[in-house]
Amino acid sequence: MAQGCFLRLFFLFLALCSAVHSQSVPPLQWLNITNLLQGSAKPIALKDAVIGYDSDSSTVVIFGGESSSGIPQSVTYLLDTQSLSWVTANSPTGLTTAPPARSGAVSGDDFAASNRHGFIVIGGKGNNNEPLSDVWEFDYGNQFWTQVTITPSDGPSARWGAAGGRDIRSSSITDPVIPGPNNSFYYTGGFDGSSLEPLSNVWRLNISGVLSSNNPTSVSGSWQEITINNFNSLSTQNLSGTMVMDSVAVYGGCATTSTTNNSCATQNAYSLDIDTRTSTDPNNCPAPRFGAVMTPNLNSVSATSTQVMLLLGTFNSSLWSDDSGLDNGEVDFWDVGAGTWIRVIPSGDPGSSASHPTPREGSAAVSSAAPIFGNTSGTYSDTLIFGGRDLSGNYLDEVWVLRAYNGAVTSSNTKWAGFGDGTLQTGVNASGTGVDVEFITTCATAISSGSSSASSSSSSQSGSATSSPKPSGSSKPESSVSTYDTSTVHKAALTQTDPVPAEPPRTFEVVNRPPRVRRMPIDRAPMSSLRDIDWLQRRRSLNTADALDYALTENQRSRERALLSTSAVPNTPNHLSPTPEIPDANGIVLHILLQSSILGLAIISLIKLWSSSLVGFIVFLIWTVAFYITLVVLAWNGKPKLSILAVILTRLRAKPAATAQEVNQYLASQSPPLSAPDHYAFPQGSGPYYHEPPFQAVSTDLSHGDLLSVETDEDDDEDEDARQQRIESEMARREIVTVTVPRRKLLIANPS
Known part of the structure; x- marks a missing residue:
């Protein structure tokens, strides 16, 4: 058991080291380009639209979405990222058909060599809240829509708000039905208006x-x-999801089919690996999100291939605290492979009245590994974000860019190599000078308990922690069992409120009670010997008296036994408590090797961290000191049982056994001496109604049943009649008068 504890602590140290070194993200900056875009074909304010980007034609496409009147749209908006102009689609003659109006669809880019250069849209919510299941594709080059023919017709049910799409880094596959080259799009979860689909x-x-x-x-x-x-696990409404390689990443949303808002959102996060057909869910770290947007991190320098970015969304700030992260444009990096989170706040836009986007739900986002705006050979990657609805219910038409520069920053070094003179730049040509990323080193916390599921919250209306993964394959069901708030703050608050008056107890009155003399209660001192127990009471139950003889005798002679016994361990509160023992030869060797290995690895890690990360060095040093302090404290208290250190400390803290001279001095101080024929003196001034039975030392061995006194064997030789006669004669000798009082009938005046 001790060895398993040491190994767990050892692996925890290694995880801490890897966490310190893994907190690397690209330098980030928010840029507001809404007012830089020209053209008369700009989109209206929309929520839950879909968005795509083609670098060959420098075109961004936005389709569908819900307008401020709550009506799904079917308009296609195109943005030329080089001229920064909104343009109208120039479709070939006869190819002007557009998909039906919808919002909440799943989308992704479909680039397959020279065969296709398009944008796929799947499902969504149509007019009158009708769920859709059709598939459409937009041709970037010729700017027209076509409906995809599905063969066979079997497929998923109609729904909206699903998760999925395609990671453009994924390779093509061979389909057994349709000849290639083929691109794969994934589709899971969603809502059909009455029920949630399983993820x-x-x-x-x-x-x-x-x-x-x-x-x-x-x-x-x-x-x-x-x-x-x-x-x-079932899906959630207003979740955020994306594809990262061949895994579906899902976060947040409301696990309910009723009307939703950000108070019902959860922290549920799942990664569904399509290749292995397994799922993992990391520990929760960001605040619960409602209507957030998620996209893969395509920055080629500092990002791993399995990292996604969680952006925007809302949460209920009366239920959760996120250290004002979302209010300041927080970006959460989730490595779905490692199951870790990193929370950061990017630099803002110095040329905009709002340096970062406000919390909003239902935005659309698309990422590119290369620049979307500005110099196409720039050393950065862009993520474009459009639309959404803010906390006040206003629909937005803003266009923001989250620019990730080709570099790496950590919590101990938040300035990257291109920091320059420290002056932040604005506009599409911002180069990253002055960019300084702030790391949030704690996870979001619930302000109040009382719900078994994680309630979500939106940043203030008034928003890196690295967490380890949980076991895979488990769902997070919502519990319907209410719990009570037992926090110290809650209890303290209750003391400030007036207590609710309790209902008075129901009483009754006896009307024919005879008069009797009331005696004042007599405070009795605790019994220290058998002389304090009246004889008749002790004679009522021989078994009780026997047990009491033993208990009181042990109380009187406990110190005598401790001094006289050569095997007693001084200062041991309980002689039955386990004593630490030296392990066997193999255990000693194993303990020494294990402790030496841990100490050596700790020293090596501290030396490595000293040269690479001061924060990591301090954290690891505190962990190391705390570990060895815990080890010494446990050994001082005799734990674990098989421990060399525990045995050494137990022997060091023990007092030496009493000498013969100390024993003789103690025995001489006793009155009367232990050698007297009657150890307990006859009571003086207490009256004739006290009696001391013959004294007998009792064995301390408790493993052979009940204890017996000398009176038990004596009484067992008498029959019942002889015993009764002896009791009556003793009572007569002591002039004890037995008075029999006739029973009285009690009349109750108020039986209610």
Whole structure:
């Protein structure tokens, strides 16, 4: 057991070291380019639209979404990222058909060599809250829409608010039904207006064919259902999700089918690995999010291939505290492979009245590994964010860029190599000078308990911690059992309130009680010997008297036994408590090797951290000191039982056994001496009604049943009649008068 404890602590140290070295993110800056965009074809304020980007044509496409009147839209908006102009789609003659109006669809870019250069849209919520299941593709080059032919027609049910899409870094696959090259899009969860879909049922859409103005209808697709093993969690409304390689990442949302707001959002996070068909869920760190947006981190310098960014969204600030992170444009990096979170606050835009976007739900985002705006050869990657609805219910048409510069910053070094003279720049040509990232080193915390599921919250209306992964394959069901707030703050608050008066107890009155003399209670001192017990009471139960003889005798002679016994351990509160023991030869060798290894690794780690990360060195040093202090404290208290250190400290803290001279001095001080024929003197001044039975030392061995006194054997030789006669004669000798009082009938005046 002790060895297992040491090993767990050892691996915890290694995890701490890796966490310190893994907190690396790219230098980030928010840029507001809304007022830099020109053109008359700009989009209206929208929520839950879909967005895509094609670097070949420098085109951003925005489709659908919900307007401020709550009506789904079917307009396509195009943005030329080089001229910074909103333009109207110039579709070929006869190819002007657009998809039906919708919001809350799943989308992704479909780039397949020269066959297709398009943008896929799946499902969504149509007019009159109608769930949709159709698939459409937009051709970036020729700027027209075409409906994808699904063969066979079997596929997922109609829904909106699902998670999925495609990571543009994923490679093409071979489909058994549709000839290649094929791109795969994933689709899971969602809501159909009455029920939530299970996240464990993931659908894969394989797209194939040629898309051009000469052949506009040859794109086809086929659905394939994939089941995630040992995972049965339902989807949530207004969740955020994206694809990272071949895994679906999902966070937050409300696990309810009723009307939702940010008070019902959760911290649920899941990573669904399509290749292994397994799921993992990391420890919760960001505040619960409602309507957030998630996108893969495509920065090529400091990002891992399995890192995603959680952006925006809202949460209820009366339920959660996030250290004002979301109010300041917080970005949360989630490494779905390692299961860790890093919370940071990017630098803002010095040229905008708001240096960062306010909390909002239902925004659309698309990421690129290269610049979307500005110099196409710039050393940065862009994430474009459009629209949403803020905490006041206002629909937005703002366009923000989260720029990730090609560098790396950590919590101990927040300034990157391109910091320059420290002057922040604005606009699409910002180069990263003055960019300084702030790390939030703690996770969001709940302000009040009382709900078994994590309630979500939005940043103030008035918003890196690194967490380890949980076991995979488990769902997070919502509990319907209410819990009570037992915190110290809550109890202290209760003392300031007036107590609710309790209902007076119901009473009754006896009307014919005879008069009697009331005697004042007599305070009795604690009994220290058998002379304090009246004889008749002790004679009522021989078994009780026997046990009491033993208990009181032990109380009187406990110190005598401690002095006389050569095997007693001084200052041991309980002689039955376990005493530490020296391990066997193999255990001694194992303990020494294990402790030497831990100490050596700690020293090596401290030396390494001293040269690389001062914060890491301080954290690890505190951990090391705390570990060894805990080890000494446990050994001082005799734990664990098999421990060399515990044995040494136990022997050092023990007092030496009493000498013969000390024993003789103690015995001589006793009155009367222990050698007297009657150890307990006859009571003086207490009256004739006290009696001391014959005294007998009792064995301390408790393992052989009940203890017996000398009176037990004596009484067992008498029959019942002889015993009764002896009791009566003794009572007569002591002039004890037995008075029999007739029973009285009590009349109750108020039985209610």
